[in-house]
Amino acid sequence: MADSDLTKQRSALAALLRKVVGGQHVLSSAEELRPYECDGLSAYCVVPLLVVLPADAAEVQDILRICHAQQVPVVARGAGTGLSGGALPLENGVLLSLARLNQIIAVDANNSCARVQPGVRNLAISEAARPHGLYYAPDPSSQIACSIGGNVAENAGGVHCLKYGLTVNNLLALELITIEGERVRLGGGGLDGPGYDLLALATGSEGMLGILVEVMVKLLPIPQRAQVAMAAFDAVETAGQAVADIIATGILPAGLEMMDGLSIRAAEDFVHAGYPTSAAAILLCEVDGGNEEVSEDIAQVRERLLESGATEVRTASDDAERSRFWAGRKAAFPAVGRISPDYYCMDGTIPRKHLPRVLGEIARYSEQSGLRIANVFHAGDGNLHPLILYDANNPGELELAETVGGRILELCVEVGGSITGEHGVGLEKINQMCAQFPPEELEMFHAIKAVFDRHGLLNPGKAIPTLNRCAEFGAMHIHAGDLRFPHLERF
Amino acid sequence: MTVDCDISDALAAQVCDAAAQAQPLRLVGSDSKAFYGHPVDGEVLSLAGHRGIVNYEPTELVLTARAGTPLPQIEAALAAHKQALSFEPPAFDGPATLGGAIACGLGGPRRPWGGAPRDLLLGIQLLDGLGRCLRFGGQVMKNVAGYDVSRLMAGALGTLGALLEVSIKVLPAPKVERSLVLSMPRDRALTMMRDLARQPVPLSAACHFDDRLYLRLSGNAASITAWERRIGGEAGSGESFWRDLRDHRLTWFRSEQPLWRLSLPPATRRLRCENDVLTDWAGAQRWVYSDYSATELRDEVAQAGGHASLFRYGDAETPVFHPLDPVRERLHRGLKHTFDPHGILNPGRQYRSI
Structure with a gap:
């Protein structure tokens, strides 16, 4: 599209959208638009036609009705931490930021769930649930910053998926706005909804089927205890076999992570997690559950890791050490970013x-x-x-x-x-x-x-x-x- | 004994022919859940002959089997490696098949903790309404490429595709399981179930009827013993009770009155329509015999945030599944048309007009 056409389209659409969300919540100047040109995959950049920041579901409905009538494409954006360019704007499209829909509507401990708006940060849900002894299980490594809406759109995982599943396994209901501006509820207040599993279809649909305005997540009881073992190996193949050996014991670890030599050294230099820097690979194996169960399982994990050829196995002596072991893994990406x-x-x-x-x-x-x-x-x-x-x-x-x-x-x-x-x-x-x-x-x-x-x-x-x-x-x-x-x- | 067999070509040919003649098909595994949903008037597409475990590697925690494989065959293969289907699929009137278990989407007493079929489903191969063989998902635990068509098939009652092959996540079987029974009225039991569900109790089933609360604990022996002491009650009868609950063989289910299944926010207090109720899933699933009309019952359940299906022994007029709002109905119709443009796969089994 020629620049002058874009400019014309921009100001006409901005005027319509400002009536919905108010003047300051439509961004249209070059310097306002620039920060939205990419998400977490910064190799790709496109400046959007406009950025609009609605305050609630009703405003989202109005925005979509306008875009539908005008046939303008819409790209949704949560916290912008996505790593695949899912929220990359379109030059001729509206970037719909859900950052202002950031309220935790309710934590319902009796029903083990929470109702939240899409802009709420992943970690904020667990923080709000903690006083009730509950938490939200999926924990992508960006959980401090990433939003639940984005987690749903990408079906985000984390380090505890093996035992606790992905985002799709931890949702009860979604409220979605269709491109025509209709509001629809997928899932139910119980453990299932009537008809086709549209909740599963919408999860991981990357903002292509509708715009999320509310999420009902499942909350789980915080385990009594968690314990982590770190094992060093002199070959990645041996570490890989050790993973199969642990699964064969019948223990389902809460987390089971591997890092190779280059990432070990990068992470160690960055956060001083106490990793053995000469190892070719390390495994972090976390077990959680009841006190007695964790004691028994961690002993068995330790024994099995040694049998499987680990050159060294260390179990965290306290919560501080456990956090340190995990800190290295969770900081692996930025650590590599430093080298x-x-x-x-x-x-x-x-x-x-x-x-x-x-x-x-x-x-x-x-x-x-x-x-x-x-x-x-x-x-x-x-x-x-x-x-x-x-x-x-x-x-x-x-x-x-x-x-x-x-x-x-x-x-x-x-x-x-x-x-x-x-x-x-x-x-x-x-x-x-x-x-x-x-x-x-x-x-x-x-x-x-x-x-x-x-x-x-x-x-x-x-x-x-x-x-x-x-x-x-x-x-x-x-x-x-x-x-x-x-x-x-x-x- | 029947042997493992791949008849997918014959099945595809039958669906192709039916599509060409707009001939409705009634999809049948072992017909153990024939009562579930509206009756379908159509030529039988029998999936029972398409059977056999295609791939099972215990340390990968993944099993792939043809849809007609009987669940007992799968359960035996898993048990040999101390693994299990954590969604505890009901068999009801006979040896259910894996495909049927997924297509019906039902979970047993373990469901709130072990997941539903959709939670364990990793990938599928299906025949669409044109007889085309399509694959979605895969044999890996995490896969977010493309829309999640696999999970869409769970609970769709074969109206979107005939499942040919299914890959599921399997889990270690619990090391120890023990049951407890406590005498108490419904309201107290509901409170206790919710209290337990909020704590890190190794619970794997919680159900109440006839003034008795039944609990099952699974996992590590020492942890279970510790919780048994805290909870109290008497030792329960164990595995056979939970299997009878799963398959509706308890005396409570003997009646041939219309049986409603209510799916509700679990802490929902007693509803007026619950004249006689068996509460399962720590409150989230309730089996109910009711004096209410279908409309009154569904209104009350919807008010409480849930939905109701007329699970068994319904009359011919009442819709089996909770009616959809206009937007969802449009989406259902659109998806049905996408997967089955001639409307030949189990037409009307879930919603009469879809």
């Missing part, structure tokens, strides 16, 4: 048994590309986060990192896994969707979207690639001779 000007975080999942092969291949890609790769792994549930280190100031390095990242995701699909475990597809992994899904399934996804959003106004261009895009992407793979970075092996 490289830029890094690119991947999010593939694999059947755990393929870990040695996948890590071996990743090491080979690293060698071929000359880019260092650190691996952080939700080992219990097979969710791998390779962090590709690069320097955006070196011409071509970002593209190289993206190419290597794409190949890692395709490898995950090849071994029977998925291109994303918890970060979502967004814009980032849209090409790899073509590797994971055949055309019929992709068509079905488009048809589902059309049921909710016939004109494709909600977050268009994200999450589900068009078949044309896949055809082009496929062609790029076939004509390997024309590829950038031809020295990299492809499959």
Whole structure:
């Protein structure tokens, strides 16, 4: 669109939206719009047409009615911490920030649930529930900052998914506004709702089906006790086998995390967690439950880790040490950020048994590309986060990192896994969707979207690639001779 | 004994033919839940012959099986590795199949703690209403690529697709399970169930009827003993009781009056429509015999934030499932049309006009 057309459209739409939310809650000048140009994936930036910040559900309804009537695309944004570009604005679209819908409406301890607005931070829910002895289980590592609305949109995970599930397993109901501005409740006040499970369909739908205005989350009793063991290994393969050995004991750990040598050293330098920096891999295994149960399980975990070839096993002697063990893991991303000007975080999942092969291949890609790769792994549930280190100031390095990242995701699909475990597809992994899904399934996804959003106004261009895009992407793979970075092996 | 068998090509051909002639199909696993939902007048699409465990690796905590696989076969395979289906699927009138358990979406007494079928579902292969074989989800615990079509199928009663293959998360079986029985009236029992549910009690079932509260504790022996002392009561009869509750074989279910299933915020106090009630899921699921008309009952339940299904022994006119508001009804119709454009898969089984 020509600049002058954009300017005209901007001021006409801004005038309409200001009537809904008031003057100061529509942002339209260049300096106001700039902070919204990206989410947590800062490699992609687009300045939106407008930013609008409604105060409540009724205002969201009015905004969507206007956008629907004007056929203007809408991109929803929570806290902007997403890692796949799901909240990347559109040049000709409205960015709908839900930051002002930030109230905890009620903590209902008797019914073990809380009603919250989408802009409430993940951690704030557990803080509000704590006086009742309850908490909200999913804990993505951005939980201090990320909002529950974004968690629902991405079906966020965390380090406790193996035992407590993802966001979708911890919700009771959602209130959604359709693109036509209608309000609809999905799920129910009990443990299920009538009819199709639209609650599950909407969870992880990346803002493509409707705009969330209220979330009812399930709260769980805070376990009596949690204990963590840290084990060091001199090979990642041994650590991978140890994970299977722990599962085989019949213990379901609350958290089971692996870090490789590069991430161990980066985390240790950053937060001094007490990690053994000479290890090739460490495992963190947390068990929780009743006092007696935790004592028995942690002893068994310790024994099994040693049998499985751990060179050292340490159990946290108190809560402070336990927090320190976890601090290193939770700070792994920023820690890697300190040793490289830029890094690119991947999010593939694999059947755990393929870990040695996948890590071996990743090491080979690293060698071929000359880019260092650190691996952080939700080992219990097979969710791998390779962090590709690069320097955006070196011409071509970002593209190289993206190419290597794409190949890692395709490898995950090849071994029977998925291109994303918890970060979502967004814009980032849209090409790899073509590797994971055949055309019929992709068509079905488009048809589902059309049921909710016939004109494709909600977050268009994200999450589900068009078949044309896949055809082009496929062609790029076939004509390997024309590829950038031809020295990299492809499959 | 029937053998494991892959008949997906024959099933796809049958659905294709039916689609070409707009011939309605009645999807059948073992027909153990034939009573559930509205009757379907159609040619039988029998999934029972499509059976067998395709993949099970205990240390991955994932099992993949064809939809017609009988649950006892799956439960036996899991038990050999001290694992179990944590949603405790009801079998009702016979050897239920895995596909049927997922399509009906019902959970047993463990549901508030162990999850519903949808919570354990990782991936599916299905035939849509055109007979196309589609795959969604996968065999990994975490997978957020694309819309969650797998979970959409759980509880859809086969109206969106015929399930061919299912991958589910399986969990370690509890090391120890013990039951307790306490004599007390309903109101006190409800208060006690909610109090226990709010604390870190290793609870895995809580139900009340006929002035008795039944509790099940699962996990570590020492933890269970500690809680038994705090809770009091007498030792319960154990596994057979919970299985009979799950499959509605307790004497309480003997009546052939219309049986309502109420799904409610668990702390909801006694509703006026609950003339005779068996409270399960620590209050969240209630089986009710009622003098109320369907409309009055549903109004009262909806007021309380829940919904009601006429689970069994209903009359031909009353809708089995709680009527939908106009927006949700439109979305249901749209999804039905997307997956089954000719409306041949279990038409009307869930909502008569969908």
